[in-house]
Amino acid sequence: MSGKAITVNEDGSLNVPESPVIPFIEGDGIGPDIWAVTRKVIDAAVEKCYGGDRKIDWLEVYAGEKAVEKTGEWLPESTLEAIRKYIVAIKGPLTTPVGEGMRSLNVTLRQVLDLYACVRPVRYFQGVVSPVKTPEKVNMVVFRENTEDVYAGIEWQAGSPEADKVIDFLQKEMGADVRDGSGIGIKPISEFGTKRLVRKAIQYAIDQNRSSVTLVHKGNIMKYTEGAFRNWGYELARDEFGDVTISEDEMWEKFDGKQPEGKILIKDRIADAMFQQILLRPDEYSVLAMPNLNGDYMSDALAAQVGGLGMAPGANIGDGYALFEATHGTAPKYAGQDKVNPGSLLLSGVMMLEYLGWQEPVDMIQRALSTTISNKTVTYDLARQMEGATKLSCSAFGDAIIGNM
Numbered sequence: 383m384s385g386k387a388i389t390v391n392e393d394g395s396l397n398v399p400e401s402p403v404i405p406f407i408e409g410d411g412i413g414p415d416i417w418a419v420t421r422k423v424i425d426a427a428v429e430k431c432y433g434g435d436r437k438i439d440w441l442e443v444y445a446g447e448k449a450v451e452k453t454g455e456w457l458p459e460s461t462l463e464a465i466r467k468y469i470v471a472i473k474g475p476l477t478t479p480v481g482e483g484m485r486s487l488n489v490t491l492r493q494v495l496d497l498y499a500c501v502r503p504v505r506y507f508q509g510v511v512s513p514v515k516t517p518e519k520v521n522m523v524v525f526r527e528n529t530e531d532v533y534a535g536i537e538w539q540a541g542s543p544e545a546d547k548v549i550d551f552l553q554k555e556m557g558a559d560v561r562d563g564s565g566i567g568i569k570p571i572s573e574f575g576t577k578r579l580v581r582k583a584i585q586y587a588i589d590q591n592r593s594s595v596t597l598v599h600k601g602n603i604m605k606y607t608e609g610a611f612r613n614w615g616y617e618l619a620r621d622e623f624g625d626v627t628i629s630e631d632e633m634w635e636k637f638d639g640k641q642p643e644g645k646i647l648i649k650d651r652i653a654d655a656m657f658q659q660i661l662l663r664p665d666e667y668s669v670l671a672m673p674n675l676n677g678d679y680m681s682d683a684l685a686a687q688v689g690g691l692g693m694a695p696g697a698n699i700g701d702g703y704a705l706f707e708a709t710h711g712t713a714p715k716y717a718g719q720d721k722v723n724p725g726s727l728l729l730s731g732v733m734m735l736e737y738l739g740w741q742e743p744v745d746m747i748q749r750a751l752s753t754t755i756s757n758k759t760v761t762y763d764l765a766r767q768m769e770g771a772t773k774l775s776c777s778a779f780g781d782a783i784i785g786n787m
């Protein structure tokens with residue numbers, strides 16, 4: 383079966399051929415290990431469900447260390463062209479140096495392809511040992527703004543002529559008290575960027591029958607960026623979804639604090655308080671919408687509540703393209719050891735199959751993964767928390783999932 387490109391219909395829905403070409407980036411560090419398992423499990427499930435009538439035609443494209451090896455560039459234009467051409471793609475994690483060197487390739491992919499919503503569902507799999515008492519109460523979906531905030535990459539090193547120039551401007555023209563010799567970073571948050579993210583989050587809540595959307599911000603301190611995010615979020619909800627949403631204030635004023643049937647509750651929480659809310663009262667939260675940095679931090683914290691980064695999937699979605707990837711990074715100390723949990727990238731692949739409308743393999747993989755965990759045949763990260771577990775390698779875990787299909 384030779385592959386064809388997915389196309390987008392006029393109404394924005396996808397036209398998925400029987401054999402869609404899907405570009406993949408293997409990734410750095412643990413990327414090759416978890417990608418090999420993800421691909422094998424997805425192919426097995428698609429084959430078992432459709433018996434050859436449907437099949438993914440995988441196309442390798444390069445980014446990161448392998449791209450440098452193959453092409454001399456970190457992110458070749460041909461990779462971006464392939465994702466634009468084939469619409470849906472999946473990637474392993476890519477390394478970003480700390481405090482020096484090139485900017486994040488992960489962030490660059492999101493910005494260049496305008497994948498403005500980072501969508502990270504967090505749910506509990508029965509049998510996983512968690513550091514909290516009631517992990518089954520965690521069922522949240524993070525919508526993280528993916529193109530703005532301090533991730534915009536507008537920053538200058540301390541002592542550079544650019545940083546000194548900005549400091550001079552801030553001191554002389556703006557009357558701001560900035561210490562000489564500081565490093566400078568800029569935090570842009572726009573009405574456009576906020577509203578399209580919150581629109582996607584509310585639309586998701588409507589489509590998935592979710593009870594609330596919480597805007598998570600630090601708007602008491604960063605009034606005109608994070609505070610504006612909150613205000614624009616409420617405004618969008620009122621203006622575009624007024625008939626199906628209700629704010630917390632309105633709920634108290636008109637309904638004595640009881641959420642009326644058929645209305646999605648729009649609320650907001652200040653980010654620091656929200657970190658304790660997700661631990662103490664997780665069942666009160668469903669869809670969360672937040673600026674980039676808050677979403678980055680909260681994704682990993684939520685992942686920990688349901689057993690760790692090994693089971694944390696995600697997707698970067700725009701109005702044009704979608705690029706699926708795990709929440710975690712390259713975990714360099716485990717690179718090439720066939721050791722880590724491939725669950726996060728596999729579940730990102732499951733999100734991708736769902737995005738294509740291939741529900742049968744979605745259900746099959748989720749069931750098989752649940753069985754494998756219930757059987758206590760798991761990778762090191764889950765095994766170290768479970769009593770009586772059999773510790774499997776990354777690849778053996780993948781084979782166990784296939785065996786349980």
Ligand SMILES: NC(=O)C1=CN([C@@H]2O[C@H](COP(=O)(O)OP(=O)(O)OC[C@H]3O[C@@H](n4cnc5c(N)ncnc54)[C@H](OP(=O)(O)O)[C@@H]3O)[C@@H](O)[C@H]2O)C=CC1
Pocket residue numbers: 412416474475476477478479488690691692707708709710711712713714722723724725726763
């Ligand atoms: N989207 C992307 O591509 C991302 C890239 N990165 C990049 O990755 C690099 C490393 O970042 P780092 O901060 O170490 O974060 P990582 O997410 O790579 O790893 C942190 C820890 O999380 C646990 N972990 C991560 N993945 C798995 C897995 N599949 N199975 C089991 N456990 C896992 C491990 O915990 P333990 O040690 O307890 O076993 C690991 O040491 C950096 O260059 C960073 O910039 C980071 C995040 C996202």
Ligand SMILES: O=C(O)CCC(=O)C(=O)O
Pocket residue numbers: 476477478486487488489678681709711
């Ligand atoms: O791009 C990176 O290296 C880190 C990004 C990250 O942590 C994330 O997107 O969650």
Ligand SMILES: [Mg+2]
Pocket residue numbers: 678679681682709
């Ligand atoms: Mg992160």
